[in-house]
Amino acid sequence: MSERDDDQREFDIKWADGAEHKEPSARARMLAARWKENPPAPQPFRADPDPVKPRRSSWTSTAVVLGCVAAVIVLLGYVNFRAPY
Template identity: 85%
Template sequence: MSERDDEQREFDLKWADGAEHKEPSARARMLAARWKDNPPGPVPFRADPGPVRSGRRSSWVSTAVVLGSVAAIIVLLGYINFRAPY
């Protein structure tokens, strides 16, 4: 890209930022139209997420599987290195 293109882009950004009227985004317009007839109810600042149990195994089981896999790989690599003739 040339320096002239950079200057032109910078000019365009300054011109756009200095606009007196800025149109809201499509999402803002959609929400305003939806909420005009049916406004949303009050929502607490931080809602209580509740328990997060989705039928997954507990974290200690996952940790044991990962550590067991790493140990098995280390033993396998050590065995291969031990048997390799040099």
């Protein structure tokens, strides 16, 4: 590709961006036609589709993590205690 082709391409992009009327995309045209016949129901902003199930208590998660850490410490101490020097 020569430098002249690059200049011509850039000119075409500037010409296209400067257009007064821009045609909507195919999806926008499809939705506009569909909504003209059957408009969508109003939705609250960022509607939650399903109610959230209650989570376990944060204390339960904390107890599980601390229990695992304690078990690893005890296991490492036991292995270290049994290892011959």
